[in-house]
Amino acid sequence: MCRLSAALMPLVLAGCAATAPVPGPAGPVTAGGDDCAVIAAVARDHYNFNTTDNRPPPLWLDGAGSGWAPRCDWDRYGLRLPEIHDPARTPPSSQPLRWVQFKQPRYDGQGALIDSAIMHGPLAGSGIQCRVRSGFAGWTVSDCRLTWVN
Template identity: 60%
Template sequence: MRPVLALIAAALLTGCATPMEPAPGVPQTAQNGDDCAVIAAVAKEHYRFNTTDNRPPPIRFESDYAPRCDWSRYGLAFEAWDPDATGDPRQRVRWVSFARPVYDGGGALVATGIMHGPLAGMGYECRVISGFAGWTVPEGSCRNTWVS
């Protein structure tokens, strides 16, 4: 009986460890959606954004990074940040930003920042881990990187 259980366990572990190959011409992050899930975890668990009482400011991404995410899938409703928007110039200074997550053996690190207005913002680097519940931000895993 034990050899049979060992074979079953080995087969399950081997099957779980087999990486999925991305489709030709599709970046891996777009294929598996991890970037969107990592960013959503930080948005919901660190910033506590939701669609009712704590709506997020406009979202922007660092450099040429711009994932295409279905935010509603994660219970979020972001609008794109427009630096050239007309109206109150203080509104152009309101945003939340995310850099491309960096994956390692401990999960992912993502740089993020939020500006509430002129000279009113903070930046963080958050550790996000993957588990049975999906991507999560453990308590105390975001450290400050800048303050304005």
């Protein structure tokens, strides 16, 4: 059995604390850079984007004024996102209101929770909350629940 001296215990605990989630305004948040991988997991596992018959609509990363704006290399995750949605721009009447939105993931001891929504038209959309877990295969969606339907 291994015993640590009392002098080493604070150093060990400090090392553990450095990798633990840090409370933030929307729940526990880490700065580990996993946001892009979590978003890609939902895009791939829940929405099935980038299959030959399911092209993604414009992407909207919603930081809700928090300054959250990840710069993601979508090719790294096998995603081809055609354009970015600008919520301040109203599309022309000939163009349908279409987008997929991801909010900033919240991390906890089980992985991450992320809120997402998709709009297929002015009165056709839905919101979800997904539990995403990290494992040997990277981040994968374990379950999603419907939060609203339009």
